[in-house]
Amino acid sequence: AQSVTQLDSQVPVFEEAPVELRCNYSSSVSVYLFWYVQYPNQGLQLLLKYLSGSTLVKGINGFEAEFNKSQTSFHLRKPSVHISDTAEYFCAVSGVDNTDKLIFGTGTRLQVFP
Amino acid sequence: SAVISQKPSRDICQRGTSLTIQCQVDSQVTMMFWYRQQPGQSLTLIATANQGSEATYESGFVIDKFPISRPNLTFSTLTVSNMSPEDSSIYLCSVVGGGEAFFGQGTRLTVV
Numbered sequence: 001a002q003s004v005t006q007l008d009s010q011v012p013v014f015e016e017a018p019v020e021l022r023c024n025y026s027s028s029v030s031v032y033l034f035w036y037v038q039y040p041n042q043g044l045q046l047l048l049k050y051l052s053g054s055t056l057v058k059g060i061n062g063f064e065a066e067f068n069k070s071q072t073s074f075h076l077r078k079p080s081v082h083i084s085d086t087a088e089y090f091c092a093v094s095g096v097d098n099t100d101k102l103i104f105g106t107g108t109r110l111q112v113f114p
Numbered sequence: 115s116a117v118i119s120q121k122p123s124r125d126i127c128q129r130g131t132s133l134t135i136q137c138q139v140d141s142q143v144t145m146m147f148w149y150r151q152q153p154g155q156s157l158t159l160i161a162t163a164n165q166g167s168e169a170t171y172e173s174g175f176v177i178d179k180f181p182i183s184r185p186n187l188t189f190s191t192l193t194v195s196n197m198s199p200e201d202s203s204i205y206l207c208s209v210v211g212g213g214e215a216f217f218g219q220g221t222r223l224t225v226v
Contacts, residue, residue, distance in 0.1 A: 032213050044157075044206075044217055051213040090156055094210065101147055102208065102215045104157045 002027040006105035021076040023091035033074040034092040120218030134193045137207035142187035151204040197225045
């Protein structure tokens, strides 16, 4: 079984500052990793995913994440945030079997201040 | 990719009643997943629905409260039974394919 830990429930940051949202996972099998964003009163939107290959994954809206197998981490980064990035961010993991369920972390609330 | 149609999109229900949520996928899938997102919380997996067999429930969820049907490879229903205000949540169905999960738009349930 897989599990995901998002240690930071809230991350406040000023506009144009860099940000890192942390995600660690646990699994006994190979995994796929995902970051989703949820804006207020909206559905989930996929930011990026790691399936295989390059450990640095680039996603939408200038976000990127790096898969680190030895540290079982998949931290999300953005070099310069905007007010519009204020949202809830969820890290998720699944096994590589195409029928495996997706397990979500508890989420990190990114609050960008002017 | 997969397109999922979920309905109803929202409902307000009286406590003690039941609501059935429907999920239709535009392609055949082996498994469908049902999630709950309580206010201000993350998504929690309720159960995995397989065609032709009983659904597999996660810890903390039981069939009597959340019965699931999976009559074919493109359709599933989740019923929230004997509702209480604590069941007020967004309920989502999901399928996976090609290393990606696809979600319905969700059913926003309010129990009064």
